[in-house]
Amino acid sequence: MEQRPWYWIDDVARLDTPALVVYPNRVRENITRLVNTIGDVNRLRPHVKTNKAREASQLLLDAGIRKFKCATIAEAEMLAMIEAPDVLLAYQPNGTKIHRLLALMAKYPRTRFSCLVDNSITARELSQQAVSDNLVVPVYIDLNVGMNRTGIAPDTAVLTLYDELSQLAGVNPVGLHAYDGHLRNPDLAARTADCDAAFQPVYQLSEALLARGFAEPVLVMGGSPTFPIHAQRPGVECSPGTFIYWDRGYQDGLPEQPFRPAALVVARVISLPNSATLCIDVGHKSVAAEGVLSERITFLNAPELVAIGQSEEHLVVEAGVGHPYQIDDVLYGLPNHICPTVSLYERAYTIENKRIADEWLTIARDRKISV
Structure with a gap:
């Protein structure tokens, strides 16, 4: 039986993407x-x-x-x-x-x-x-x-x-x-x-x-x-x-630290603009839009994809002619900077035993709760 990677979500079809998921x-x-x-x-x-x-x-x-x-x-x-x-x-x-x-x-x-x-x-x-x-x-x-x-x-x-x-x-x-x-x-x-x-x-x-x-x-x-x-x-x-x-930034920049990624942005391929590119539903409003475009998010199950354009709701990536990707393919993205990425989402979906288990409201992303 094929071993699924740690981030895999069996019931990912339930998620409307882009979605923040926490393990x-x-x-x-x-x-x-x-x-x-x-x-x-x-x-x-x-x-x-x-x-x-x-x-x-x-x-x-x-x-x-x-x-x-x-x-x-x-x-x-x-x-x-x-x-x-x-x-x-x-x-x-x-x-x-x-x-x-x-x-x-x-x-x-x-x-x-x-x-x-x-x-x-x-x-x-x-x-x-x-x-x-x-x-x-x-x-x-x-x-x-x-x-x-x-x-x-x-x-x-x-x-x-x-x-x-x-x-x-x-x-x-x-x-x-x-x-x-x-x-x-x-x-x-x-x-x-x-x-x-x-x-x-x-x-x-x-x-x-x-x-x-x-x-x-x-x-x-x-x-x-x-x-x-x-x-x-x-x-x-x-x-x-x-x-x-x-996140990816600290994973690469602080290699001596033992922490592991525990939150991802799940996205989908929503369009095939031409034979070599994909459009993915993860724009400026879905992942921290800081730093070099090509480094804002890395797709764990598609690390070869290279971002070449991003707007509010779209990310265009270079996949190469003859790529295997199809409309609705699910991509698991590791943000370069997780802190401002989290604040873009009103909730995170928790993943237990490779299934969606609960929702955690990002309650403190608001400027005011009650006081």
Whole structure:
């Protein structure tokens, strides 16, 4: 009997494509690999930006993980809905976001929420609103260690801001946050050297805060590329996110990491424009439309297909004259970047024993759930 590949779906005819599918057994395996890599679930603070679903996040809880990281108020609320104990909004709230964060704290008192700040103006506004709502918000100072988007340079200005935060009512400085997602050298030794250099001033700031009499600051560091490096640092919390589903980009770029793809985009051939090309129903609205066109999605059961054109609902690929493909052929696509791909779908279909088993709503892709 022919052995079907791991991604095969026996009842795929039930799927209207393009469709996002998730393989929960592989998700569980990836979570186990995550825990085994670090050896201590208390040092894990995974980012839920990739999955955006209660069910996937619940599997993290089931594995004993109690700390989480997110980027939006909706992601924070999704975690609170499953009673995640500790949620860091890894984003600096300004304006209305401050009110929404405080509303979350009031609505979900069983979850400990925290956030980032990188300046006095935001800190004072957060303080004022928190005092008005009779709340205290734990805050981390966001450090710029080379990503160059948010955060302040890891120098003495951090000590000044930390001291200011400690004197503001309604906020409580608890640590430092640094995302080094720009460090992606495929060579692990080179990536490690870069990561160590970026971490050194963070460590020095931690020591300086201790010397000034502050409690030992919590250090929340990194993402997927530097996870295996920060995992070796005692006391540092690590925040990978993509591990849960993995993708082609990290599979190729981070070969030392043990995670396996657990989410795919299922598509179909919908037209044969000429003797050498196919048109597939996976456009910009179905897979992350970033990077080089030819690398956005790889079809596991048709890896030779090369994308030559894409629009909102269509992908045209070169198949070669004499190709075997027919209208309605099913293709299993591995996205190059799974995180923004997931957010294009309102639900994922789970696959168990090669059959469609359930649906996971991508509830946190919305900007608002209830708060």
